[in-house]
Amino acid sequence: MNTDLLLLNICKNISLNNEENARILRFLEEEKVTRNSFILREGEICDYIYFVNSGILRAYCINPDGKEATVMFAMKDWWITDMYCFLNGLPAMVNIQAVEACSTLKLSKVHLDTLFTELPKFNTFFRILMQNAYCREQLRTIQNLTLPAKDRYEQFTKKYPQIAKKVTLKQTASYLGITPEFLSVIRGKRD
Amino acid sequence: MNTDLLLLNICKNISLNNEENARILRFLEEEKVTRNSFILREGEICDYIYFVNSGILRAYCINPDGKEATVMFAMKDWWITDMYCFLNGLPAMVNIQAVEACSTLKLSKVHLDTLFTELPKFNTFFRILMQNAYCREQLRTIQNLTLPAKDRYEQFTKKYPQIAKKVTLKQTASYLGITPEFLSVIRGKRD
DNA sequence: AGGATTTCTTAATATACCTTATTTTTTTAG
DNA sequence: CTAAAAAAATAAGGTATATTAAGAAATCCT
Structure with missing residues (x-):
C-alpha cells in the first residue's frame, strides 16, 4: 500500500510528525478498481472518501x-466521494466509476470523525480541502452561466489536460452539460 | 451591536463557553449598508467575511x-464574501451589493486566522461551513447542467422564497444564467 | 483476427434561449 | 403629486444547442 502521495497531499496543508502519520495511515484501506467498475453506486450508503493514487474516476448522476x-x-x-451523502450518512445520489484502472486509499466516515476528534488539526486539513473544493465549484458555476459551450470546453481541456486526454467525448460532454453530438461539432470547428 | 444570531449560528456547529464567545465577539465589527450600496467592489482587496444579521446581499461579477x-x-x-479572494488575500473578482438595507457583522482575514490558531475548534466550525457551501454549490452545478431554465426558476423560488420575493427579476435572471426577457416569458407561462 | 459493441461524426430538423426594439408598469426623486 | 427613471412585459427574428437518425471509426471480446 503506497501512502507517500497521500501524506504529501496532507502535508501541503498541515504538518504531521511520525506518530500522527501512523495514526492516519492506520485508518486507510487500499481499494483498486479495474476500468469501468464502480467504487460507489447510487443508492448505496456512501461510507467512504477516496484518495486517488493513480487512474481516473468519474462521479455522475442520472436525472x-x-x-x-x-x-x-x-x-x-x-479526493473524491459523494460529499453530501458521505457527510450525512445517506444513500449516494451519484455513481463513481473508474474511467481507467485506479488505485485508491479509502477512509471511512467513522474514521474521519475519529481523526477530527483525536487529531484536531485534521479539521484544518479538511477545512482547506473544502475551501478549495467550494471555490473551484463556484468558479465552475459562473463559467457555466456565462460562457458558451465552446469556451467551456476550451477551459476544461486547458485546466485538466490529463483528464481531458483520457475521458471519452461522451463523458466530457456530460461534464460540460451538452450533448455528445454538439461537442463533436465543437471539436470539428477547431482550427 | 446585536450578536445573538451570530452566536446561535456558530453554536449550530460547535459549542462555546462564555470566554470563547467573548473572544470571538471581540474580533467582530458591525457594518450597516443602505440599499444598493456596496460592501465590496471588484478590484478591492477582499479583507472581510460578512455575517448577515438582516437584509439581503448579492454577490455578482461582470464578465x-x-x-x-x-x-x-x-x-x-x-455568511458571504468573495471566498477565493478572501482566503488568498487577493483583489475581489465580485461586487457585493445590498439588495435591501442590511446589517452585518464582519470578521477580517487576520482575525479569522487568529481564531483558527487560538481557538482550534473554530476550524471545525469553518470546516462545516465550507462543507455546506461546497455541497450547495455542487447541487447548483448539477441543476444548471440538467434542468431547463423554467425548472431552475421553480427550484430557486421554492428553495429561497424569502430571497425570491425581494430581488428583482433582473437579479434572479442573472442568478439563473438567463436573460431578464426570457425569465419574464417563463413567469408569464405560469398557469 | 473478425464480428459485435460502443464511440464518434455528420447532417437535417426542432427548440430553448438570446437580441433588439417598443410599450407598459413600477419605483424613485424632487 | 408629478416627472423622470428604472424595471418589467411583450413580440419578432436570430443563434446556440438539442434531437433524431444514419453511417464511419474505434474498441472490445472470444
Whole structure:
C-alpha cells in the first residue's frame, strides 16, 4: 500500500510528525478498481472518501429522464466521494466509476470523525480541502452561466489536460452539460 | 451591536463557553449598508467575511462582455464574501451589493486566522461551513447542467422564497444564467 | 483476427434561449 | 403629486444547442 502521495497531499496543508502519520495511515484501506467498475453506486450508503493514487474516476448522476450529468472527475492526488451523502450518512445520489484502472486509499466516515476528534488539526486539513473544493465549484458555476459551450470546453481541456486526454467525448460532454453530438461539432470547428 | 444570531449560528456547529464567545465577539465589527450600496467592489482587496444579521446581499461579477452573473445571494443567518479572494488575500473578482438595507457583522482575514490558531475548534466550525457551501454549490452545478431554465426558476423560488420575493427579476435572471426577457416569458407561462 | 459493441461524426430538423426594439408598469426623486 | 427613471412585459427574428437518425471509426471480446 503506497501512502507517500497521500501524506504529501496532507502535508501541503498541515504538518504531521511520525506518530500522527501512523495514526492516519492506520485508518486507510487500499481499494483498486479495474476500468469501468464502480467504487460507489447510487443508492448505496456512501461510507467512504477516496484518495486517488493513480487512474481516473468519474462521479455522475442520472436525472429523472435518464440523462447523465458528470459531477466531477478525479485523478492522482485528488479526493473524491459523494460529499453530501458521505457527510450525512445517506444513500449516494451519484455513481463513481473508474474511467481507467485506479488505485485508491479509502477512509471511512467513522474514521474521519475519529481523526477530527483525536487529531484536531485534521479539521484544518479538511477545512482547506473544502475551501478549495467550494471555490473551484463556484468558479465552475459562473463559467457555466456565462460562457458558451465552446469556451467551456476550451477551459476544461486547458485546466485538466490529463483528464481531458483520457475521458471519452461522451463523458466530457456530460461534464460540460451538452450533448455528445454538439461537442463533436465543437471539436470539428477547431482550427 | 446585536450578536445573538451570530452566536446561535456558530453554536449550530460547535459549542462555546462564555470566554470563547467573548473572544470571538471581540474580533467582530458591525457594518450597516443602505440599499444598493456596496460592501465590496471588484478590484478591492477582499479583507472581510460578512455575517448577515438582516437584509439581503448579492454577490455578482461582470464578465468581459459586460454581462452580470450573480454568484450568490445572502440573507439573515448567512455568511458571504468573495471566498477565493478572501482566503488568498487577493483583489475581489465580485461586487457585493445590498439588495435591501442590511446589517452585518464582519470578521477580517487576520482575525479569522487568529481564531483558527487560538481557538482550534473554530476550524471545525469553518470546516462545516465550507462543507455546506461546497455541497450547495455542487447541487447548483448539477441543476444548471440538467434542468431547463423554467425548472431552475421553480427550484430557486421554492428553495429561497424569502430571497425570491425581494430581488428583482433582473437579479434572479442573472442568478439563473438567463436573460431578464426570457425569465419574464417563463413567469408569464405560469398557469 | 473478425464480428459485435460502443464511440464518434455528420447532417437535417426542432427548440430553448438570446437580441433588439417598443410599450407598459413600477419605483424613485424632487 | 408629478416627472423622470428604472424595471418589467411583450413580440419578432436570430443563434446556440438539442434531437433524431444514419453511417464511419474505434474498441472490445472470444
